[in-house]
Structures are given as C-alpha cells and as structure tokens.
Amino acid sequence: MNAGRQAHAYLMLLPALALLVAFTHYPAVATLVDSFMSTPKPNRPSVFVGLENYASMIDDPIFWQALRNNLWFALATIPLSVGLALAMALWVNGKMMGRGLLRMAYFTPTVLPMIAVANIWLFFYTPSYGLLEQVGGFFGLPSHNWLGDKSTALASITAVAVWKEAGFFMIFYLAALQGISPSLREAAAIEGAGRWFFFRRVLWPLLMPTTIFVLVNAVINAFRMVDHVVVMTRGGPDNATSLLLYHLYEVGFKFWDQGYAAAITVVLLGTLAAVALVQFFVLDKKAHY
Amino acid sequence: MKFHIATIGAALAVTLVAQANAQVTEVPFYFPVAVGGPITKLIDQFATDFNKDNPTIKVAPIYAGSYQDTIVKALTAHKAGTPPVASVLLSTDTFTLIDEDAIVPIDTFVKSADDKAWLGGFYKAFLQNGQIGGKTWGVPFQRSTVVLYWNKEAFKEAGLDPSKAPQTWSEMTSMSQKLTKKDAAGKVTQYGVQIPSSGFPYWLFQGLTTENDVILANDAGNQTRFDDPKVIEALQYWVDLSKKHGVHPSGVVEWGTTPKDFMEKKVAMIWTTTGNLTNIRSNAKFDFGVAMLPQGKKRGSPTGGGNFFIFKKATPAQQEAAFKFAKWLTQPERAAQWGIETGYVAVSPAAWDTPALKKYASEYPPASVARDQLQYAVAELSTHDNQRVTKALNDGLQAALTGSKTPEAAMKDAQREAERLLRSYK
Numbered sequence: 086m087n088a089g090r091q092a093h094a095y096l097m098l099l100p101a102l103a104l105l106v107a108f109t110h111y112p113a114v115a116t117l118v119d120s121f122m123s124t125p126k127p128n129r130p131s132v133f134v135g136l137e138n139y140a141s142m143i144d145d146p147i148f149w150q151a152l153r154n155n156l157w158f159a160l161a162t163i164p165l166s167v168g169l170a171l172a173m174a175l176w177v178n179g180k181m182m183g184r185g186l187l188r189m190a191y192f193t194p195t196v197l198p199m200i201a202v203a204n205i206w207l208f209f210y211t212p213s214y215g216l217l218e219q220v221g222g223f224f225g226l227p228s229h230n231w232l233g234d235k236s237t238a239l240a241s242i243t244a245v246a247v248w249k250e251a252g253f254f255m256i257f258y259l260a261a262l263q264g265i266s267p268s269l270r271e272a273a274a275i276e277g278a279g280r281w282f283f284f285r286r287v288l289w290p291l292l293m294p295t296t297i298f299v300l301v302n303a304v305i306n307a308f309r310m311v312d313h314v315v316v317m318t319r320g321g322p323d324n325a326t327s328l329l330l331y332h333l334y335e336v337g338f339k340f341w342d343q344g345y346a347a348a349i350t351v352v353l354l355g356t357l358a359a360v361a362l363v364q365f366f367v368l369d370k371k372a373h374y
Numbered sequence: 375m376k377f378h379i380a381t382i383g384a385a386l387a388v389t390l391v392a393q394a395n396a397q398v399t400e401v402p403f404y405f406p407v408a409v410g411g412p413i414t415k416l417i418d419q420f421a422t423d424f425n426k427d428n429p430t431i432k433v434a435p436i437y438a439g440s441y442q443d444t445i446v447k448a449l450t451a452h453k454a455g456t457p458p459v460a461s462v463l464l465s466t467d468t469f470t471l472i473d474e475d476a477i478v479p480i481d482t483f484v485k486s487a488d489d490k491a492w493l494g495g496f497y498k499a500f501l502q503n504g505q506i507g508g509k510t511w512g513v514p515f516q517r518s519t520v521v522l523y524w525n526k527e528a529f530k531e532a533g534l535d536p537s538k539a540p541q542t543w544s545e546m547t548s549m550s551q552k553l554t555k556k557d558a559a560g561k562v563t564q565y566g567v568q569i570p571s572s573g574f575p576y577w578l579f580q581g582l583t584t585e586n587d588v589i590l591a592n593d594a595g596n597q598t599r600f601d602d603p604k605v606i607e608a609l610q611y612w613v614d615l616s617k618k619h620g621v622h623p624s625g626v627v628e629w630g631t632t633p634k635d636f637m638e639k640k641v642a643m644i645w646t647t648t649g650n651l652t653n654i655r656s657n658a659k660f661d662f663g664v665a666m667l668p669q670g671k672k673r674g675s676p677t678g679g680g681n682f683f684i685f686k687k688a689t690p691a692q693q694e695a696a697f698k699f700a701k702w703l704t705q706p707e708r709a710a711q712w713g714i715e716t717g718y719v720a721v722s723p724a725a726w727d728t729p730a731l732k733k734y735a736s737e738y739p740p741a742s743v744a745r746d747q748l749q750y751a752v753a754e755l756s757t758h759d760n761q762r763v764t765k766a767l768n769d770g771l772q773a774a775l776t777g778s779k780t781p782e783a784a785m786k787d788a789q790r791e792a793e794r795l796l797r798s799y800k
Contacts, residue, residue: 127475211631212623213563213640228561233572233625235776319573322626322772338446339761341470 113354119347131344138348148349150324151332158243158328159307165247167299170254171292175284177255178262188259195253203316206245207232210317232318235325242326245313250306254299261295262288297368304360308353329353399695401433404461406444406680408516408649416715424702431695441680445470452476452687459688460696465503465681466756466764468511469595473758477683479509483697492701495722502753504681506595512681513700514721516712518647519675519744519751520581522668523654526661528553528564528642539643539665543585543611546643546668550621553642566621567643568636569612570629575771576755576764577676578645581667582608584674584752590767595757596799600767601789608670609781613774625776636662647678648744652717655740664740666747673750679718710734719744757792758799766791 120138125131142148177188194202209216210231218228231241265288273283311331314320320327320335327335333353337346403421407413414437421433438444441464449471451457457476471477484493496514504512526536532552540546550566557563569578576590583590588604591597599605615622623641636644637658651664667675682700684693702708706724710731713720720726726735726745735742757763770788773779779787 126473207628207630208634211628211635213635214638222561225559230623230625230627233623233627233776235778321572321768322776323769323778335761335765339442339765340759341449341474 116347116350116354119344120351122344122347124342124344134344138344141345142348142352147324147327147332151327151329154239154325154327155308155329157239158246159304161240161243162246162250162307163300163303166250167254167296167303169247169251170299171258173251173255174258174262178259191252191255193252194249195256197249199249199310199312200316202245202249203313206313207317210241233322235322238318238322238325242313242317245317246306246310249310249313250303254303257295257299258292261292265291297364300368301361301364304364305357308357397430397691399431399691401431401460401692401695401699402458403433403435403696403699404438404444404448404458405435406438406441406462408441408680413716416712420703420708424699427702428695428698431698433695433699448685449474449476452685455687457685457687459692460682460684460699462515462680462682463512465512465514465517465677465679466754466760468504468506468681468683469756469758469760471683472506472511476686477511478686478693479511480504480513480684480697480700481509483684483694489701492704495724496704497721497723497748499677499748499751499753500719500721503677503756506593512683513704515680515682515700515703516716516718517677517679517721518649518718519677519747520578520645520667521648521675521743521747522643522645522665523636523650524643524663524665525636525639525658526663528639528660532642536661537663539663540668542668543670547615547619547621550615550643551619554621562620562623564639565623565641567615567645568623568627568632568641569615569645570627570632571772571775572626572628572630574629574764574768575626575775576767577678579609579612579767579771580676580752580755581645581674582612582670584676584750585667585670585672586611587671587674589752590755591757591763595760596796598757598763598767598789598792598796600770600792601786606782606785609771609774609785611670613781616775617777626772633657648719649679649717651740664743666743666750673747675747675751676754677748677751678754714741719748757796759795762795763792766795 119131121133121135122131123129123134123137173191177184177191181187212218212228212230212233215231217231221227221229229237231237269287269291270283273287278286308329311328311334314326314328314331318326320331329349330353333346333349336342336349405413405417417435417437421435424433425431436458438447438461444461445463445467448457448461448463452474463471468477480493484490493510500514500517501510504510504514522539524539529536529538529549532549534549534552540549546567553564553566554562555564569582571578580590583605586604586608588599588602588608590599590605612622616624629646632641632644632646633650633654635641637654639660645667648664654662666673682703684696684700688696703712704721706722706728707730709720709722709725710728712718713725713731714734720731725731726742735745755764755767766788770779770784773787774781774784
C-alpha cells in the first residue's frame with residue numbers, strides 16, 4: 086500500500102477518530118488520572134493522593150453493598166432476560182394467528198422510556214391497591230410492601246429490568262432466526278430429528294453469534310440501568326437497591342466528591358472491560374460465524 | 375400603507391439605536407420544577423413582565439429539571455467557569471454552595487432603607503436556612519412546610535368528630551386505632567395514618583423531632599445530634615405506629631404514592647407537603663381537612679423548598695440586575711399570586727395582607743394552615759457536606775422502619791457517620 090492511500094485512509098477515519106478520542110478515550114484517561122487526585126475545593130486545589138480514593142472505597146460499606154446488589158442484579162437479569170428473549174423469539178417465529186400483534190406486544194416495553202416504565206411499575210407495586218396486590222388479594226395472599234421491604238426491593242427492581250430488556254433482545258434473536266435457511270429444518274425433518282434435538286444441534290449453534298452479542302449487551306446494561314432505581318426507590322430502603330452506577334451518581338453529583346467518584350468509575354470500567362474481554366476471547370471460540 | 379411601513383421602519387430604527395446605546399444586562403436564571411401545575415408558564419410570564427418594566431435587563435429563565443438536576447447543572451457550570459447569574463435551589467444546599475465558593479451573600483446588595491425593609495419582611499422561619507455566619511445567602515422564594523391531611527368521611531365512619539384533627543401524638547395514635555379497618559381475613563383495608571419515608575425521610579422525621587423538642591443540627595452546620603435520646607424517642611414513636619399499634623403501613627412508605635393512597639382511602643391521615651394541596655383538592659372525592667402537625671412536647675415542622683441565589687462568578691452589573699429581579703419577584707402582590715397558583719406558602723406577612731391572598735384564604739381556609747404553623751417552624755436540616763450527612767440519617771431511618779436495626783442502634787450509627795463526615799469542618 087502506498088503512502089498516498091495510507092494518508093487517504095487516515096483522513097477518512099479522522100472524523101470518527103476525533104469524536105471517539107474527545108468523548109470516549111480522553112474522558113476515560115482523565116478519569117483514571119483524577120482517581121489518583123483529591124477532590125478540588127475552592128481553597129484547596131487538587132493534589133496527588135495516590136491510592137487514597139481507592140482506600141476509602143474499600144472502607145465504604147455502601148460501595149460494597151452496591152457492588153453486591155449489582156452482582157445479584159446482573160446474575161438475575163442476564164440469564165432471565167436472554168432466556169426469555171429466546172423463548173419469545175422462537176414462539177413468535179412460528180406460523181400463528183396474530184403473530185404481528187404478539188411481536189409488537191413483546192417489543193413495547195423497549196419502546197417506552199425507562200422513566201415512564203418505572204412510574205407505571207411503581208403503581209404495580211403499591212401496597213393495598215397496586216396491581217400485584219389486587220391479583221394477590223384475589224388468591225387470598227397477604228398484603229406486601231414490595232419496594233418498602235429490604236428483602237424484596239432488589240428483586241422487585243430486577244423484575245422491571247427483565248421485563249424491559251427481554252423484548253429488545255428478542256428482536257435480535259428473531260432477526261437471526263429469520264436468517265436461518267428453512268432447508269435446514271426440512272433436512273432435519275427428513276433425518277427424523279425431534280424439535281429439541283434440532284434446536285440443540287442446529288439452531289442454538291447458529292444463534293451463537295447473536296447470543297454473544299446479546300450477552301455483551303445484557304452485561305453492560307446490568308451495570309448501566311439505573312433510571313428505574315432513581316424513580317422507584319432512590320437506592321433505598323437503607324441502600325437495599327443501590328446499584329454501582331447509582332452510588333457513583335450520588336458520590337459524584339450529590340456529594341460532589343470527584344476524586345472518589347473517579348475511583349469508582351475506574352473500577353466500574355475495569356469490571357466491564359474484563360467481562361467483555363472474557364466474552365470475546367473465550368465465548369467467541371465457541372461461535373460459528 | 376406607506377405610512378404604516380414608514381412607522382414600522384422608524385420604530386425598528388429607534389429600537390436598534392436604543393439597543394445599541396443602552397447596555398442590556400443578560401441574566402440567565404435557572405429554576406427547577408418540583409410540584410405539579412403550570413410553573414414554567416408562570417415563571418416565563420414573570421420574566422417577561424420584569425423585562426418590560428426594566429428595559430436594560432434581560433432575565434432569561436431556563437427550566438433546569440428537578441432540584442437535584444438544577445444544582446448539578448448550576449455547580450457543574452460554576453466549576454467550568456460560566457455559572458448562571460441566578461438560580462432557585464434547595465435552601466438546604468446553602469452550605470454546599472458556600473463551600474464551593476459559588477454564591478455571594480444577598481447583604482452585599484442591600485443598601486437602601488427600602489432594601490433593608492424588604493429583607494426584614496420575610497418570615498423568620500424561611501430566612502433561617504439562608505442565614506449562615508451572620509450573612510444572608512438566599513432569598514426565600516418557593517417554600518413549604520409539612521402538614522397533616524385528614525379524611526373527614528373516614529372520621530365520621532369511625533365515630534370521630536370530622537371537624538377535629540389530632541392535636542397530640544397520643545391522640546394521633548388513638549384516633550388511628552379507631553380509623554384502621556380490617557377485612558374478615560384480618561387484612562388491613564384502611565390504615566389510620568401514614569408518614570412517607572422514601573427518598574428524603576429526614577424531612578418528615580424532622581416534624582417528629584421538632585415536636586419532641588430537639589433540633590437535629592447546630593447553626594454552624596458542623597455538629598449533628600442524631601443520637602440524642604429525644605431523637606431516638608421520636609423515631610421510636612414512628613416505628614411503634616406500625617410495629618406496636620399496627621395503624622401505619624410497615625416498611626418504607628413511598629413519598630410519591632402517598633397522596634394517591636389518601637385519595638384511594640387506603641389511609642385516613644397523611645403527612646405531606648403543603649405543595650400537594652392543589653393536587654388533593656382537585657382529585658379527592660371526599661371532604662378533607664388540613665391541619666398543623668400534632669404536638670409532642672410542643673408543635674413543630676421543618677420548612678422546605680427553594681431559595682433564590684446569586685452566583686459569584688457573574689459580573690457586578692449582572693448581580694445587581696439579579697438582585698433587582700429577586701426583589702421584584704418577592705413583592706407582596708407577586709408572592710401572593712405565586713402562592714395561590716402553586717400552593718407554596720407566600721413568603722412574607724405583607725403578601726398575606728394583600729386583598730388577593732386574603733380573599734383566597736377566607737374562601738379556602740386550609741390554604742392558611744401552613745402560614746399559621748410557621749410560628750412553630752424550624753429550619754430544614756442542613757449541614758456542611760449536606761447530602762452525605764442527610765443520607766446517613768435517611769439510611770438510619772429506613773433501617774429502623776424496615777426493622778433491620780433498632781431506633782437506638784440506627785441513630786447511633788447515623789451519628790457516628792455524620793461525626794466522621796463533619797470532622798474537617800470543625
């Protein structure tokens with residue numbers, strides 16, 4: 086390749102590169118630097134403090150609780166939303182009456198803004214007259230304060246996230262299923278393969294690239310979705326629903342502790358990067374493109 | 375036609391010349407919206423009217439979201455070097471704004487006798503939060519207090535006098551016991567009373583502590599008293615309402631759905647802000663009353679809401695213009711109009727003396743309950759590193775209400791955390 090073509094290629098890449106550097110790479114590096122500095126105050130400029138921000142993170146019980154909550158939240162939302170998405174996609178991929186309507190119904194939660202969704206669910210969970218209470222009351226179950234009880238609050242907000250996400254992931258599975266040649270199904274039928282065998286040996290491997298893509302998104306979302314926490318519980322009761330990003334927001338923009346907030350951001354970024362790398366290098370080997 | 379065109383042309387020319395000659399001072403003004411109603415329209419109207427009266431000033435109101443959104447935007451802009459000239463922010467954020475060196479004291483601009491009379495004209499309870507270190511930092515603007523709403527029909531059904539709200543804590547408990555209804559299966563269908571505890575439980579809790587004759591923090595904002603026996607006693611009363619007496623919903627009660635719970639008759643009495651009056655008045659399908667909070671050792675309620683602040687990094691001309699706007703906004707007639715249309719408590723006795731507000735208060739007496747309660751009101755809890763310290767208290771309150779800690783342990787933990795946070799401000 087000659088120099089002219091090289092220069093041409095770089096020029097073509099420049100606009101995207103400039104935006105990426107300005108809004109992604111530079112902030113990430115700046116955050117890393119800030120995490121080793123103290124929070125600037127009007128009469129106390131920012132100074133290098135080494136690992137002090139990280140030390141206070143280790144001492145911060147709310148950080149650990151938020152991390153624990155977030156891991157449970159991720160462990161529940163990822164398999165549930167991906168599994169549900171796959172089941173729904175298989176279901177609406179077949180020939181059936183009202184297929185279009187069903188697809189739309191499954192996709193609706195994705196279209197609604199999270200803030201609106203959270204406000205609707207707030208009333209689902211309301212004690213005494215909420216939807217859940219009315220259904221439960223019909224079966225004679227006792228009244229329960231879903232969001233106001235430490236033991237059920239996290240599960241309640243997890244359910245909202247699954248409900249919101251499954252429809253979105255379903256669309257990817259549906260698109261992938263539509264791309265699979267019908268001749269495979271016919272060939273399998275001729276060979277006498279059952280539905281389960283066909284799914285396990287043909288569909289699932291062919292869907293692997295989609296699964297990986299969806300998994301990466303699910304993991305990122307598990308650490309990124311906090312809108313409903315802000316609306317429904319504000320991290321309460323007593324930090325039972327505080328997720329990492331919500332805790333980060335509180336430290337950064339309510340407590341104005343920039344240095345510490347930067348340290349939490351670095352941990353969050355590091356965790357996500359590690360998970361993404363594992364997914365790409367380990368799971369990718371199992372996928373057939 | 376020709377004449378018209380000439381006139382318009384001349385008018386245009388005059389305007390252009392006038393604009394070129396007179397220096398127009400721009401005043402970007404951030405404001406939050408925290409209650410229902412046409413707040414944005416009203417603020418825009420105020421700014422337009424003010425600009426018409428003062429051709430050399432151009433106040434540009436900018437809607438900035440919730441209180442939290444607004445302080446995030448204002449402080450971020452301040453740190454980047456270009457803050458708004460003025461903003462309405464929570465009065466409790468005064469310490470934060472001073473610590474960030476973001477605002478100037480209002481006293482800087484109070485020079486004439488007229489200015490002094492104006493600043494002296496506000497209710498003392500509303501000025502308290504803005505007065506720190508002998509200076510006044512914020513002008514009371516959209517302010518509220520906590521009041522008790524009661525369902526008169528439910529009172530009648532329970533055999534209580536529908537015209538009388540509970541006057542004391544013990545009365546509130548005993549009335550609540552009569553008001554709590556259960557179905558055949560023993561499930562509660564209507565609770566007696568409900569005090570919301572999501573988000574900012576400390577604010578409602580401050581009603582209880584004030585009534586129990588204890589103040590949560592000192593004026594310098596560097597010492598809290600969360601573990602005072604009287605504070606623990608107040609929390610015990612709150613916890614007992616549900617744990618011991620079963621007349622209050624258990625766990626953390628959502629602030630946002632509390633008015634709805636009341637309107638759905640799931641609870642006969644609620645504690646909430648005066649700002650919900652218009653909402654409940656237009657949506658409740660039964661007769662209800664508004665009362666001062668019941669007394670423990672005495673009466674009491676915290677004040678709440680937002681003050682008007684002037685930012686330090688603005689030019690002196692802009693600051694003077696903002697001051698003029700603040701003064702204009704809080705003139706009795708305008709404060710009265712603001713109170714009537716929003717449900718906030720008009721900020722000065724003079725505003726309550728205007729014909730408009732007098733008429734409104736006589737036609738609708740509940741509107742004046744908050745004002746009558748002001749004589750017992752105290753400043754809302756506010757300290758250095760305010761949001762962190764109040765979070766320590768909030769976490770403790772929620773831990774006690776959900777039963778994971780005893781009131782005593784919860785308040786001791788909150789106090790220990792507050793001591794740690796405030797160490798560097800002593």
